[in-house]
Amino acid sequence: MSIQSSTPMSTTDAQRTEAALRRLTPRWTTHVVHTIAKYGPEMRVSDVTRHFPALSQSYVSKRLATMSAAGLVARDGEFDRTAPYRLSSAARTLGPVYRALAQWSSDHIDRTPQGRYDRVEDALHRLQLADTTETVRLLSEHGSLRLTHLAERLGSPPQFAAVRLNRMQADGLVARTDNRHGAPYILTDAGRALGPVYTALQQWDHRHTAAAPRAVPAAERTLGSPAQSVRTAAALRRSPAPSALFSHAPVPQLRVPAGLTQAASPSRGR
Template sequence: MPVSILVQPSASSIGSVDAHRVEDALSLIAPKWTTWSAQTLAQQGHPMRVRDVAARLSFISEHLVGKRLAQMHADGLVTRADDRRGAPYQLSALGDSLSRVHRALSDWSQTNLSLGAIAGAERVEDAVRRLHLRHSTAVIQVLDTGGPMRFVRIAEEAGLDNSLTQQRLNRLQADGLVARTGPRHGDPYILTDAGRALGPVYAAIEHWSNAATRKRSVPPAPATAATRTHTGVPLGADGIRTAAALRRNTAAPSALFSHAPQAQPRVLAAVTALSAASRGR
């Protein structure tokens, strides 16, 4: 069925954001389980060892939790008092400030995507997976400014080669952000309602990226045991979509989830099945 070509202007300007800055910021929070780890640290409000974080995310192996926290430490999202083996982690000021980004991603997802019962952290990670690929933002900006638009014009305006443009359009279609105005080859592309609603999300990410740049320009403060603020999206705010989170058969603690998960297929296969078979990391 042809898609209506009526295009409404975005509530917030998508075209005004720095696409490279947005995508650089998204790359810091895109790795799987980053949001889960950050929100666990925020929810507990005190430094935690790897084994303590893993105990609250029992569907993730302790080894993987350790690798994720180590990468978050390298990226400045968490701190630790020293480099001793087993030293606890806590959110840095930069990690704390992810609250606005998490909230914007969660709100956008709840309004524009039909994901069913899903944990808040998984909702955020699902949204990031739809947005983080390099040059996706540029394609969305072009369509927001000038859609409906044919494929060749999109490539020209975004400054991308035809092959990469087609890859990004295919992925954005699979993720529900872009649509064709008709079934024929060469029919123009437009943003969907979900794509046009990304303005506040991009604004929040760019704002956080600017803060990240400022924080990285000064030496980090020593880690303390001060109480951390919550990152804004409860881990189990909407219930838990077990198929998207479960890696093992161990039940997750009830303090973080609305109900205990049951054994399900591997995470990426389940997430892909809910949106599109072509969507991956």
């Protein structure tokens, strides 16, 4: 699927996308969202726990507290430990994000039969680590880059960038052009197919970040009338979110034979 856009993804966009991914990544988050959506609209900790026999009630309670801090669930009784949780508007609109992740995983990562929400959580786990989105952005823009050039653009020591690239190889997102020492990195088919996933994440993040009230510092309030500040903030919030990874003409990509990709990929560990 090709995505047309007049706005390229910037480094700031990549950072915001990774922040959105991290909100959704903690294990069981996807399953809990699905459970409350299906059996809610409100569920107590004990109600949620009954749907996950392998999890203790204390674990489910901690997961729901983490989801509350991430803005995915809410409860009316802040100090009532028995008050039920309900999905926030952000969680209720995760459908396009989950569908994009599940489709990407099914098409490019793991074609074995598995539950949709297991597939979504696996995809999130592959994409959420720091610098992964920026690395995908850089390789999409430049076509191929050596480790030292990637590390320089990421602002990371080469040894840290190497660890990230090894993980991305294991997760099927990047490969090396050949087995020579210092050979450049390129995106795999899976890495090049992430446009729809990033689009869905950016649109979801923009929708709910824009809806959140913005605190106006006292110093800013002295520079103009409240009405001017509100109008300016509203104009900024209406700015469209990038809808794809890049808008310029695609850089020709070297095709990596499947055998070479498998040979170059380290064994995957969690």
